[in-house]
Amino acid sequence: MPDIENVLHNIDDNLNMAVSKLFELISIPSISNEPSREPDIAQAANWLLRELSSVGLVAEIIQTKGHPVVLAQSLSGLEEKQKRLLFYGHYDVQPIGDPEQWTYAPFKPELIEDGDIKRFYGRGASDSKSQLWTFIEALRAWKSVNGEFPAEITVVLEGEEECGSPSLPEFIQQHREDLACDVAFICDAEMWSPTQPAITTQLKGLFHERVMISAPNPDLHSGHYGAVAANPIRILSAILAGIHDDRGRVKIKGFYDDVRDIPDALRKQWHELSRYSGLFDGVELSGGVIEEGYSALEAMWGRPTVDINGITGGNQGPGERSVLPGTATARLSFRLVSGQEPEKVRASFRRYVESLIPDGCSVVFEGISGSSPVVLSQDSAFLRASAQGLEAEWGQPAVLIGTGGAIPLVQQFSEVLGADCIVIGFILSTDAIHAPDENYDMERLRKGARSWVRIFKEIQQMQ
């Protein structure tokens, strides 16, 4: 019977140090989809290499075609029956968007008292630097108290999650022996509420698509030619406005062809959940159009969507300019559910767009790699052990949820490694991930780290 009280105390006692270390990591602007940030990505990887080594893992940086992966292993050579646990996190972050919209500096975290809560702000504060830090801190404390790790450990920290993990499939293939494990914990997901933990068993697929419409002319004077020549913004607006009907359904031909509807049992399970709060804390739904026939939860977790993430064309200001622009561009993302295949949906979308391009105008698509939707088993011993560990820490049962987010590697881990995948994280809707003033709090970091310790104990007790 492992005694974990000393490990939990060790985490509590070292909390200030853990936060201070985490702030070092958040201070590195490791934005993965801005080429100029490559040195920051490298710095973050090196910083993690040092930290994982100091915890007692054998760590290395593995270059890929894109950003490097930090791989660390316990290599303890312990008895065969030892379980093999893999932890996945990502150290890259989203761009900050418009800096004017941030109240706090995105890469200079400090503790801010917010009532009883000690909060900190920064890009990556929640997604996902605090997440990976929970299991590194748990491993550190366990090793420090017990002199050894709770199991054979592999840690995989990726640097390209926020741009769709393009290099990960090849990395997993090439290192599948290093990565062999009984269970892979993917630590990049939500809690159900500030007080109730969750395990995510249903994830959407995802692909991005960039669409640039060009008129036959470069920029023209709109006073002279606005009445007669093509305006790419007008064409693009019609394309975007035509994607949805007013019941929230996607009108692209074939979009729903392969969609498996949410199974009744799951609908019932999610309906039960609806009595809890938390998921929409701080988020105002008015003005949104939820697909007719589905609850907000069902639409988020179980129905495919098309989202417009960005648009740009013509005069961007500051002043006015009477221009008929030569081009207009939109960026979209597609969230897919069971049954849908990214490339098939992408092809439907492109056919839809092409059907609306007038003679003389043209369209260029730029497709960004996709991932398929994933449904994980709700019937796994590791899942039960994890749920018990989470409940022990939080005092409330862990609920099984879906997510609108995508974690492409879950599918790859399942398929290539044949491991159980358990998706657990401690993110809340109020963390403003991917948005200005992304934030996290000290207490959640503490309880997140302690959760892993309790899960370790449950796993050690598994038959």
Next chain:
Amino acid sequence: MPDIENVLHNIDDNLNMAVSKLFELISIPSISNEPSREPDIAQAANWLLRELSSVGLVAEIIQTKGHPVVLAQSLSGLEEKQKRLLFYGHYDVQPIGDPEQWTYAPFKPELIEDGDIKRFYGRGASDSKSQLWTFIEALRAWKSVNGEFPAEITVVLEGEEECGSPSLPEFIQQHREDLACDVAFICDAEMWSPTQPAITTQLKGLFHERVMISAPNPDLHSGHYGAVAANPIRILSAILAGIHDDRGRVKIKGFYDDVRDIPDALRKQWHELSRYSGLFDGVELSGGVIEEGYSALEAMWGRPTVDINGITGGNQGPGERSVLPGTATARLSFRLVSGQEPEKVRASFRRYVESLIPDGCSVVFEGISGSSPVVLSQDSAFLRASAQGLEAEWGQPAVLIGTGGAIPLVQQFSEVLGADCIVIGFILSTDAIHAPDENYDMERLRKGARSWVRIFKEIQQMQ
């Protein structure tokens, strides 16, 4: 009988010097709607002050609430029966837009041989620095040969034309005695073709409008909330896509209420013109939607339009970002015809937009000052004299045309000064005004300047 041959020769002989001077002016990036360019605006005004003084005019810089006006007068104290001629031009230019789209540097003009044509590129090369330079060069040559000006001369050079001339109405009111004249030449307009001059007698009104849609939330993660929360880009796209029907008619309620249809006589006159070419040289109309029931020319000159000049929202790149944006903004301009009032049309547009804003979302409008449409008399002795002068220079009759462009001051000059307004210019559709690689050519500068000399002669001979 004035002998103008020496004056014309003087212009020919001094052409290289005139071009070299003009290049100095084009090199000053006097962009009127970028606040950071204020020093350049001041520099352009000072440069013109010096040039007008050296021509023999008494010049001063007059500050306004916006950018300064350069005012210059002959003040010769000649006999009362001397005609009073006013020349208007503007020294401000449009922003350059995306610098990547320029083949030539926008503010470093040089002569480029293009077959027989000596062309130069730069923002303002055509609109409107070459235009104002034609009459300054004509005045210089006349004074230099004859020792005096051909009439009492007033020159008004504005620095805010490209942002709607906000300070001009007050300037005209305050200086109406200085500006008193028999005829005002507005030199900022098109020729009919590279070989045929034109006089513009019909101008559209214009106002700009900026529309920002806000969701109730700041930026959100689109994977999590795209299925349920409002997306301002989607709302804005629907608004923009709903402005026109597929016959090119504007669907905004009340938009056509006060529109006077093009008089039959004018339609006939314009129809006669259609056999000439030139206006659409270098412009491809495929993909454009011309209002049903009207020719391209009628739509450009005689029908009101709504143009989308710019749009921006959410992720602007370079990489992808799964963001549900908090705001989206469009910039539009409205081109009005006889009968329409800018503020009334603006109000109709705002009502239309407001009717499409869902609960919980909001819209902020920023209106930029408007001007009314203008129809000038085709029956004026000055117009006849001008037409004769133009024909003498170009060897083809001057045609009477309309324009989709707006020159707000025309209305103000007519109303406040009670002067005849004659709109003449030497711009071509291939000049790429308001667009990348704006350009002009040396021969047109020469013949433009010579045209004014011939017009001076005709005016001196008027009874």
